[in-house]
Amino acid sequence: MSIKFDNDKQPYIDLGQSYKICFDYKKIDDAKCLAKAREELRETPEIREQALTELRELIKGEKNLVFPTDDFFLDTYLRPCKFYAKSAFEKIVADSKFKIKYKKFYENIDLETTRELFEDNLYKYMPLNDKEGRRIVMIKCGEKWKLTRNNHKEFFAAMRIIFQTMAMEPSTQVNGVSMIIDMKTLDMSQVTALTPSFVSMLVKWNQDCIPIRFKRFFVVNNSKLINVFWALIAPFISKKYKDRFYIVNEKYEILADHMGKDCLDKDYEGNIPVDKVEGKVMLDYMKLFQKQFELLNVSGFVEENEDIEDKRNKVNALAKEILSTIKV
Known part of the structure; x- marks a missing residue:
């Protein structure tokens, strides 16, 4: 698993067996x-x-x-x-x-300050888009979110890096994004860390500020704490977004029905045979797009x-x- 460059000198992460993660900023020709x-x-x-x-x-x-x-x-x-x-x-x-x-x-945020979040594998891209052409982003907010290592500021910074970089892709602008929110081993300490003011801020940014067509939100591997989690975030979410949430738990056939099995890995009973991208490699790849992050920070x-x-x-x-x- 390593970062390579194609014939146009554009970087990508080689996952093996012809699977790769890359941003596609070319004009739409499909x-x-x-x-x-x-x-x-x-x-x-x-x-x-x-x-x-x-x-x-x-x-x-x-x-x-x-x-x-x-x-x-x-x-x-x-x-x-x-x-x-x-x-x-x-x-x-x-x-x-x-x-x-x-x-x-x-303030005082750059890619290096999010290192631990990426190395803990909190955020990931899937190598393939879903059957509707949507970019797939996964957030592991259960076992991978370590409160002792990651504060709200770093959590939000990593989210901005992940979302804003793919927002510049023309194909993603058209097809939109499917998000998998994996809550495996989510505990009450993590839920209570999502204070109402922080959740309100995150939802406002996602709904009002970021130029992304969020088409589906799939909550997987959830426990009974999903009721607490949903009660916390629901007051801030618009009806349009609420209608796009699916509580999947371990019924991965729901993911397959909406997204197709070819774009899912073995963790979700999909057909992708290679391992997910390693957090350190993901961070090194994102650093190649540091200028995009700087531009979005300084504009306004x-x-x-x-x-x-x-x-x-x-x-x-x-x-x-x-x-x-x-x-x-």
């Missing part, structure tokens, strides 16, 4: 995905160009807002918002205001102690560097 973009997201060349123009004007007109305006970064918000420029702009503004309100969660509203031109120059430089290194 006919099925293009058709879904037209039918579900209203994406046509004409609508997209109009939306890009409108969104740039909205960003330009918002005083003290600094955000990259290259097509690649604007599409990240426009596709999940079905190319309604106003909705995409509102999500950008919501995320920018969120950074100010919860500033302490953004100018604060009192910031110079707008310095902030704009930093955002533009990071955006330029990212576009020069990824294959789009």
Whole structure:
């Protein structure tokens, strides 16, 4: 299991037997995905160009807002918002205001500070998408979440890294994400660590700020504590998201029905024969996308102690560097 580079110099994790984990930032060329973009997201060349123009004007007109305006970064918000420029702009503004309100969660955070979370295998990508083309993300919030090693700030930072990096994938913008929440050995101390204020913050960020189409949430290996857990988070979740939650426990055939067995590993009675990615390798891979994380951290509203031109120059430089290194 190691990190390698393809012919386009794009990195990937080689899991063996032709299985790999990689981000795909290339333009969409799959006919099925293009058709879904037209039918579900209203994406046509004409609508997209109009939306890009409108969104740039909205960003330009918002005083003290600094955000990259290259097509690649604007599409990240426009596709999940079905190319309604106003909705995409509102999500950008919501995320920018969120950074100010919860500033302490953004200070002195980089990939290295999340090392223990990745090494403990709390967050993972699956190597294959589900049968609907959705990116699969797994969170092991039971046995892998060690309260003595990981605080709220680090937990949220790792979540942002995982979510925001895949949010830039055009195919994920169209197809969305399926999430597996594995609660194996979850105990009361972990449940009570999810304070109402922290849960409220996490849900608000996921629903209002991050440009991702979350299509399914599967809770697996849960105990009776699921009732306590659900009572804690349900008040903050919208009806749309509640309708997308499935309590699976160990009935893995539910996962297979919704996702297909070919994208699941042996832990969930699937057909993937290779082991999950090792946490250390996953962290080393994510470090290759450090600039994306830096860009998303620095973008937003100018604060009192910031110079707008310095902030704009930093955002533009990071955006330029990212576009020069990824294959789009």
